[in-house]
Amino acid sequence: MERALSDKKLIALFLVPGLTIFLIFYFVPILMTAYYSFQEWDGINPMAFVGLDNYTKMFTADKSFWKAVWNSVAFLLTGVFVQLPLSFGLALLVSRKMKGRKWFRNIYFFPVVMSTTMVSLLWVKIYDPNIGMLNTLLEAAHLGSWAQAWLGDTKTALLSVLIVTTWHYVGYNMLILFAGIQGISEQYYEAAKLDGAVGWKAVRYITLPLLSDVLRICVVLNVIYALKTFESVYVMTNGGPLHSTTMIALKMFQEAFLKQNFGYGSALAVFMVLECLIIAWVLNKVLTREKIEY
Amino acid sequence: MFGKKLGVVAASIALSSVVLSACGGANGNEGATQNQDAKPAEGKESVSLWMFDADPMYQAAAEATAAEVGVDLNYEYIQDETYKTKISVALAANELPDVFQQHAGKSYRTPVLQSKTVAPLNDTLDSTGLGAKFLDNQLVKEEDGNIYSVPSNISTTLVFYYNKKLMSDLGATPPATWDDLQALVTKAEAKGIIPIALGGKERWQGDLLYNMLVARQDVNAFDNAIKGDAKFTDAPFVDAAKQVATLVSSNAFQKGFLGSAYLDAQELFKNDKALIWIDGSFNFGALSKAMGDNLGYIAFPKTGVEDVYSATIGFQNSAAPYSLFVNNSSKHVGKAKEFAIKLSLKLNDEFVRKGLPGYAASEVKSESQNEQLSAYATDISKTAKTQAMWFGLLSADTGQEYRDMTQQLYGGNLTPEEYTAQLETLLRSAE
Numbered sequence: 001m002e003r004a005l006s007d008k009k010l011i012a013l014f015l016v017p018g019l020t021i022f023l024i025f026y027f028v029p030i031l032m033t034a035y036y037s038f039q040e041w042d043g044i045n046p047m048a049f050v051g052l053d054n055y056t057k058m059f060t061a062d063k064s065f066w067k068a069v070w071n072s073v074a075f076l077l078t079g080v081f082v083q084l085p086l087s088f089g090l091a092l093l094v095s096r097k098m099k100g101r102k103w104f105r106n107i108y109f110f111p112v113v114m115s116t117t118m119v120s121l122l123w124v125k126i127y128d129p130n131i132g133m134l135n136t137l138l139e140a141a142h143l144g145s146w147a148q149a150w151l152g153d154t155k156t157a158l159l160s161v162l163i164v165t166t167w168h169y170v171g172y173n174m175l176i177l178f179a180g181i182q183g184i185s186e187q188y189y190e191a192a193k194l195d196g197a198v199g200w201k202a203v204r205y206i207t208l209p210l211l212s213d214v215l216r217i218c219v220v221l222n223v224i225y226a227l228k229t230f231e232s233v234y235v236m237t238n239g240g241p242l243h244s245t246t247m248i249a250l251k252m253f254q255e256a257f258l259k260q261n262f263g264y265g266s267a268l269a270v271f272m273v274l275e276c277l278i279i280a281w282v283l284n285k286v287l288t289r290e291k292i293e294y
Numbered sequence: 295m296f297g298k299k300l301g302v303v304a305a306s307i308a309l310s311s312v313v314l315s316a317c318g319g320a321n322g323n324e325g326a327t328q329n330q331d332a333k334p335a336e337g338k339e340s341v342s343l344w345m346f347d348a349d350p351m352y353q354a355a356a357e358a359t360a361a362e363v364g365v366d367l368n369y370e371y372i373q374d375e376t377y378k379t380k381i382s383v384a385l386a387a388n389e390l391p392d393v394f395q396q397h398a399g400k401s402y403r404t405p406v407l408q409s410k411t412v413a414p415l416n417d418t419l420d421s422t423g424l425g426a427k428f429l430d431n432q433l434v435k436e437e438d439g440n441i442y443s444v445p446s447n448i449s450t451t452l453v454f455y456y457n458k459k460l461m462s463d464l465g466a467t468p469p470a471t472w473d474d475l476q477a478l479v480t481k482a483e484a485k486g487i488i489p490i491a492l493g494g495k496e497r498w499q500g501d502l503l504y505n506m507l508v509a510r511q512d513v514n515a516f517d518n519a520i521k522g523d524a525k526f527t528d529a530p531f532v533d534a535a536k537q538v539a540t541l542v543s544s545n546a547f548q549k550g551f552l553g554s555a556y557l558d559a560q561e562l563f564k565n566d567k568a569l570i571w572i573d574g575s576f577n578f579g580a581l582s583k584a585m586g587d588n589l590g591y592i593a594f595p596k597t598g599v600e601d602v603y604s605a606t607i608g609f610q611n612s613a614a615p616y617s618l619f620v621n622n623s624s625k626h627v628g629k630a631k632e633f634a635i636k637l638s639l640k641l642n643d644e645f646v647r648k649g650l651p652g653y654a655a656s657e658v659k660s661e662s663q664n665e666q667l668s669a670y671a672t673d674i675s676k677t678a679k680t681q682a683m684w685f686g687l688l689s690a691d692t693g694q695e696y697r698d699m700t701q702q703l704y705g706g707n708l709t710p711e712e713y714t715a716q717l718e719t720l721l722r723s724a725e
Contacts, residue, residue, distance in 0.1 A: 042690075043386035044409045129550040130488070130562060152494070152550020154705065238495055241552035242705045243698075257379040259691045260405065 030273060036266035043262045054267035064243040065268075068251050072227050072275075074158060075165070075247075079222035083166045087173030087218070092203065094174070095181045105178065109171035116168065120235035123164045127151050127236075151237050154244040161245050165232050169225070173218050180214035181207060216287040220280055227276050248272045339626040340366040341633050342391035346377035347447070349579070351644050359637040365629050375496070378402075385409045392624040393634045395446050396617050398610030399686030401693045406619055407436060413622035414440035418631040427639060431612055432653040443617035444638035445653045447576070448645045451680060452502050452607040453670065455571040455581060456590040457563060460487055464569070468590065472537065472597040479546045482569045488548040490541070491568035493556030497697040500538075500704045502607055502683055503572050507534035509605045509681050511598035516684060519721070526718040527711075530598070535710030537597060538703055552705055574609055575674075578667050579648065591666040593673045603676045611682030688721075695720055 004010055037054055039047035058065050094105040111119060126133045127150035135147040150160040188206050192198070197205055208215075230249035233239060239246035239254070248268055256265025341360065345352050353369055360367035370391070372380055378397065384390050388411050396402050406412055419425030419441060425433065433441045456468055464482060469475040479489040493499050508515050511530035518524035519531070541547065548554065548562060563571035564584045573581075581589050593602040610616055618638055624630045642652040649660040649667060651674075685693045699720065703713040 042405070043382065044405050124555075124558075128558065130548050130567065149550025149553065152553030157553060237553055240495060240701065242702055242707050254694070257382055259694045260382060261691060 033266045033269050033273075036263055037270045039263045039266075041263045042260040043256075044260075047263070050263065054264045055271075057264065058267055058271065064239075064246050064251065065248075067243050068246045068248045071158060071245060071247055072229070074162065075226035075229050076223050076279075078162045078166060079169075079226045080219055082162075083170055084173055084215070084218055084222060086166070086170050088177055088215075090170065090174040091177035091181055092207070094178055105175075108174055111168045112171045112175075114168075116231040117235050119164065119168050120232045123160075124151065124236055127160055152241060154242050157237055157241060157244045161233055161236055164236065165229070168232070173222070176218055177211065177214060180211045184210050212287075216283075219287060220283050223279055223283060224276055227279065228272060248275070338364065338366050339629050340368055341393060341624075341626065341630050342368040342370065343633075343637075344370050344372060344377070344381070344391045344394040346372055346374045346395055346397070348374075352641070355640040355644055356637055359633060359640050363629060363633045363636060365626070365633060385411060388623060390621040390623070392621050392626065392630040393637070394619055394621070396443070396619055398447075398614055398616045399683070399693075400611075400614050401686070401688060401690040403614040403617070404689070407442060411622060412442050412619040413624070413627055413631060414442055415444065415620065415631055415635060416441050418628070418635060422632065422635065424635050424639065428654045429652075432615075434613060434615065434617075443615075443619050444635050445615055446618045446638060446641060447610070447616035448642075448650055448653055449615075449680065450574045450576045450609045451674065452506055452594065452609075452683075453573055453575045453578070454592055454594045455563070455573060455577075456592065457566060457569050457571075457585070458588050458590040459566055460569045461590060463487075468592040469595045470592075470602075471595055475595055475597065476540070476544065478569070479541065479544050483545050488562055488568035489546045490548075490570040490572065491554075491559040491562040492547045492551045492572065493554050493559035494547070494552040494701065494704060495555045497701050498685065499556065499559075499572055501685060501697050501700045504534060504538055504700055504703070505607045505681065505684055506572075506594055507537050507597055509607060510534075510594070510596065510600050513600050513605045513679055513681070516681060520687070522722075526721055527714045531714045531717065532710050533598065535703055535713050539706070539710055542704060542706060547704075552701065575670060576609070578670065582664055582666065589666055591670055593677075603673070603678060605679040605681050606674070606677050608680040608682050609686070611686055614686060692720065 036047070038049060038051060040050045040053070041047040090108050094101050094108065129135055129147070129149040129152060132150075134150065138144060138147045148156050150156050184207065188210070189202055192202050192206050228249050229247050230253065233245050233247050233250055234253070237245045239250045249272060252265050252268040252272065255261045255268060341363075343356055345356070348371065353371065356367055356369050368391075381390075381394065381396065382405065384394075385405055386409065388409070390411055396406055416425075419433070425441075428444070432445055434443060435441055460482070461468065464478075464485060464487065466478055466481055469478050482489040492503070505516070508530050511533050512518075515524065515528065515530035519526045519528065548559065548568060551559070559568075560571065560573070562568040564581070566588075571581075578591075594606065596602050618634045620627065620630045620634050639654055639656075642654040643656050643658040646652040646656040646658045647661055649671065651671070685697060688696060696717070699708070699713065699716055702708045703710070708716065
């Protein structure tokens with residue numbers, strides 16, 4: 001067995017079937033999408049080569065494209081600067097040796113188990129300005145002036161969707177960070193305690209540095225999720241009102257499957273793939289640092 | 295064929311790998327499919343059928359037709375919005391069922407015909423003699439002289455429904471003019487009743503309301519403008535856009551209507567929270583069942599210079615009606631053709647039974663109509679013109695752009711003048 005594992009040719013041979021499947025079902029469609037992005041094509045009639053026209057349209061003529069880019073940035077920033085700190089806070093809380101911590105951990109994680117469609121539909125009902133729970137509660141609390149047309153108003157729609165995605169996925173990051181915290185040896189905290197580092201100081205100087213690798217993974221996952229957000233927006237607002245919540249993935253879907261612009265839809269898909277790759281690469285470069293050991 | 299199919303499948307995989315996991319839909323049952331996978335009995339041919347009409351009448355008619363034709367039926371109901379996506383991919387990839395329903399309008403019909411995946415029905419219509427049963431002009435003859443579809447729905451039009459209980463609570467009468475409508479909106483709003491429920495999320499209701507307001511300004515405005523004899527910046531279009539802006543500014547629609555789904559908005563009307571509901575005549579049955587005598591109907595008010603019987607807005611046009619098509623790659627194409635034609639006639643019988651004007655001769659007797667439906671039938675018979683909804687006359691791309699633009703009018707992002715100027719540019723360039 002050991003000899004087999006040291007034989008690189010044999011290992012390569014075993015990798016061939018998986019690699020072939022990966023290339024056929026993942027890499028080839030991406031290449032073909034790149035090819036279609038230079039065509040004008042409705043999916044039925046013959047394609048016509050249009051060069052960079054689809055990309056020119058994307059960057060110069062399609063007003064909602066830049067709105068979608070901005071919305072992606074909003075999702076990205078919320079994921080990294082709101083959701084992640086919240087997750088970290090919750091992970092710290094459920095890491096403490098207190099009664100019912102398992103119960104709390106499960107409660108916080110529960111929304112992650114629910115499908116995005118289900119969560120989105122649930123919140124559509126909660127946000128309903130006419131019969132929804134949120135406005136009813138606000139009115140019952142004599143805060144009727146705070147009641148809004150949450151998903152129906154361009155001023156509040158994006159924020160409303162962001163709140164839902166944060167609520168939905170906060171438990172996911174919490175669980176990853178919780179596992180990371182559990183992996184930090186207790187002796188570091190005991191040694192730090194002798195030096196007077198307790199409470200926030202212990203978090204600042206022990207927990208956070210030793211969690212840096214886990215945090216990096218969480219940041220990358222959050223960013224990629226933010227850039228390709230589709231389901232929650234599709235179900236809750238369909239990109240509206242007036243494109244205020246549109247996303248690149250949603251535009252891609254609408255262009256290709258509703259407007260039958262497969263060429264332009266493919267150009268949007270290529271943009272999204274490149275955007276994800278570049279940002280993930282930059283993040284890896286920026287966040288990579290020497291492993292900390294005490 | 296293989297290359298194109300491979301291309302579409304590959305494009306769909308690549309494009310949808312990121313998104314399609316969520317095609318579950320924006321409404322409660324969006325994306326839901328109801329698949330009755332019947333195992334074909336020995337020696338019996340099977341026919342698969344895709345439908346987007348939720349009315350149980352369709353499935354019952356299909357099952358009865360299958361029994362009559364002697365085939366096993368694989369009936370699949372696919373929710374309306376999901377259907378539009380699914381059928382466009384299936385068309386391009388030639389992965390169609392044996393028989394399928396298609397929406398009305400050029401943007402939906404043209405791709406079906408261009409895909410060259412549907413079978414001409416002339417031979418079966420002639421050999422069975424069933425072609426003679428369809429009324430004049432109900433079978434669409436395409437440019438090549440072939441008939442590729444049979445109707446799957448009767449002509450449906452825009453209807454102005456109102457809630458009788460709320461109207462009575464307000465001590466008001468249904469509006470006859472634009473001034474009446476404005477006064478009613480003000481009165482309802484003052485009493486905390488939603489004047490008009492509108493599902494803005496899907497955009498089509500607002501779009502059709504605008505079409506209707508334009509038709510009331512000038513019954514031939516759209517036809518003249520699209521032919522180039524007039525402009526979309528002319529008075530009828532601007533005046534109707536101003537009426538939309540007035541309705542929005544006077545809070546005629548429910549709070550957050552731009553984000554409201556059609557079905558959610560409909561619930562407001564059915565549950566006595568909204569006074570007026572603008573919808574299709576296809577919903578008479580469902581609304582009557584839900585609201586009973588509480589459902590009121592009037593011909594759309596005289597909101598412009600044109601009379602109430604001058605025109606209505608139709609959901610389909612004679613060149614692109616709601617249709618049933620047969621896949622020419624079907625293993626049992628002969629049976630599928632016979633099934634589609636007989637299903638169309640069976641559905642016609644059901645419409646006639648309900649007291650609605652059918653598209654084919656029928657021996658079925660009409661059941662008694664309720665008061666509202668009979669009033670509607672009378673009004674429709676008096677109406678001089680059915681203007682096809684504009685969206686149905688545009689290509690898929692232009693149609694979607696047009697609906698986006700109209701939503702901007704409703705959202706206040708465009709003034710009536712800006713909106714009509716952009717309309718002129720969009721529809722003129724698409725001409």
